[in-house]
Amino acid sequence: MAGEGFYNEHSRPQHVAGEEGIPLLVRAAESIQLDPSRGVVVADYGASQGRNSLDPMRALIRTLRGRLAPGTPISIVHTDLPTNDFAALFTTLETDPQSYLRAGTDVFAYAAGRSFYEQIFPPAHISIGWTSITVHWLSSVPVPIRYHIFSTLADPVERSAYAARAAADWRQFLVHRARELTAGGRLVVVGSGADDHGRSGAEHLMDLANGVLAEMVAEDSLRPEEYQRMVLPMYYRTQDEFTEALQDRSLSGSLALEECSETALSDPLWARYQASGDAAEYAASAAEFLRAFSEPSLFGFLAAERSEAEVSRLADEFYARVRSAIERRPQDAQCAWRLVLLSLAKRG
Numbered sequence: 001m002a003g004e005g006f007y008n009e010h011s012r013p014q015h016v017a018g019e020e021g022i023p024l025l026v027r028a029a030e031s032i033q034l035d036p037s038r039g040v041v042v043a044d045y046g047a048s049q050g051r052n053s054l055d056p057m058r059a060l061i062r063t064l065r066g067r068l069a070p071g072t073p074i075s076i077v078h079t080d081l082p083t084n085d086f087a088a089l090f091t092t093l094e095t096d097p098q099s100y101l102r103a104g105t106d107v108f109a110y111a112a113g114r115s116f117y118e119q120i121f122p123p124a125h126i127s128i129g130w131t132s133i134t135v136h137w138l139s140s141v142p143v144p145i146r147y148h149i150f151s152t153l154a155d156p157v158e159r160s161a162y163a164a165r166a167a168a169d170w171r172q173f174l175v176h177r178a179r180e181l182t183a184g185g186r187l188v189v190v191g192s193g194a195d196d197h198g199r200s201g202a203e204h205l206m207d208l209a210n211g212v213l214a215e216m217v218a219e220d221s222l223r224p225e226e227y228q229r230m231v232l233p234m235y236y237r238t239q240d241e242f243t244e245a246l247q248d249r250s251l252s253g254s255l256a257l258e259e260c261s262e263t264a265l266s267d268p269l270w271a272r273y274q275a276s277g278d279a280a281e282y283a284a285s286a287a288e289f290l291r292a293f294s295e296p297s298l299f300g301f302l303a304a305e306r307s308e309a310e311v312s313r314l315a316d317e318f319y320a321r322v323r324s325a326i327e328r329r330p331q332d333a334q335c336a337w338r339l340v341l342l343s344l345a346k347r348g
C-alpha cells in the first residue's frame with residue numbers, strides 16, 4: 001500500500017467492506033470458549049496502516065469485555081508484510097479519536113511483520129483472527145500479464161496461472177491459521193469476491209488505468225519492458241473458490257465453516273459523487289483510492305537506472321492522467337465490488 005499514511009486516507013471502500021464483517025466478528029466473540037480470567041489474543045491479519053481496523057477491533061473488544069473479568073488483558077496483534085508502514089499504524093492507534101486504545105484500559109496493541117502465507121504465531125495462540133480485504137493479494141506474481149495489469153482481464157492461460165496460485169495461497173493461509181487458532185477459536189474473513197465469470201466489479205476502472213499506461217508507453221515516457229512488469233498480483237475468488245478448500249480432508253479436520261455469505265458492496269465514492277455532482281472531486285478521490293493500493297505494484301519495478309525522483313514523477317503523471325480520464329468518463333471508475341464473508345471455527 002502507498003506509505004506515509006496515504007492508504008489510511010484513501011481507503012474508504014475498504015472501510016465500508018470491513019463494516020460488513022463486524023456482525024460476524026461480534027458473533028465470533030460471543031461464541032468462543034473463554035476462561036473469563038485469562039487474557040485473549042486477537043490477530044488482525046493484513047492490517048495495513050490500521051485505520052480500517054479500528055471499528056472492528058472496538059466492536060470486538062466491547063463484546064469480549066462483557067464476557068471477561070475486569071482487568072483481563074486483551075492483546076491485539078496487527079500483522080502485515082515487513083514493508084508495511086507500521087509507523088503510520090502505531091501513530092493511528094495512538095492518535096486517532098476512534099482508536100480502540102482510547103476506549104478502555106487493559107488493551108495492548110502489537111505488530112508482526114511477516115507474510116500471512118507463513119505461520120506468524122505459535123500453535124494455539126490466537127482466540128480470534130480477523131482479516132479484511134487482504135487475501136486477494138497473492139504471495140507473488142504467478143506470470144506476467146502481457147496486455148493488462150489486472151488478472152481478471154488477462155488471457156485465459158495467464159488467468160489460469162492466477163487461479164492456481166490463488167487456490168494454493170488460500171490453502172496455505174488456512175493451514176497456518178488453523179495451526180495458530182486455539183481450539184474453539186474463530187477466524188473471520190472479509191474476502192474480495194467475484195461473480196461467476198471471475199469479475200471483481202472493478203474492471204472498468206482497471207481498463208481505464210491500463211489505457212493510460214498504454215498511452216504513456218506509446219509516448220515513450222514508460223518503456224515496454226517496464227509496462228510488462230506492471231501487474232497487480234491479485235485474484236478475486238468466487239464463493240465456491242473460497243469454500244472448496246475447506247472440503248480438503250487436511251483442512252476439514254481442523255476448520256469448520258460456521259457462516260458463509262455473499263454481498264454486493266455499494267461504491268461509497270460513487271455514492272458521494274451522485275449526491276454532490278462534483279466530477280472533479282470524484283475523479284480525485286477515485287484516483288487516490290487507486291493509487292493507495294496500486295502504486296507499489298505498478299511503480300515499484302521500473303528500470304533500475306531510474307532515480308527515485310523520476311519514478312515519483314512518472315507515478316504522479318500516471319495518477320494525474322487517471323484522474324483526468326475519470327473526470328471525463330466518471331462512470332468508468334464506478335466499482336461494483338462483491339464480498340464473501342466467512343466465519344471459521346477451529347475444531348477441537
Ligand SMILES: C[S@@+](CC[C@H](N)C(=O)[O-])C[C@H]1O[C@@H](n2cnc3c(N)ncnc32)[C@H](O)[C@@H]1O
Pocket residue numbers: 001011014015018045046047048049052053079080081084114115116117131132133134137138139293
Ligand atoms: C487492501 S489492504 C487492506 C488493509 C486493511 N485490512 C483494510 O481493511 O483496509 C491489503 C493489505 O494486505 C496486506 N497484505 C497483502 N499480502 C500480504 C501477505 N502476504 N501477508 C500479510 N499482509 C499482506 C497488504 O500489505 C495490505 O496492507
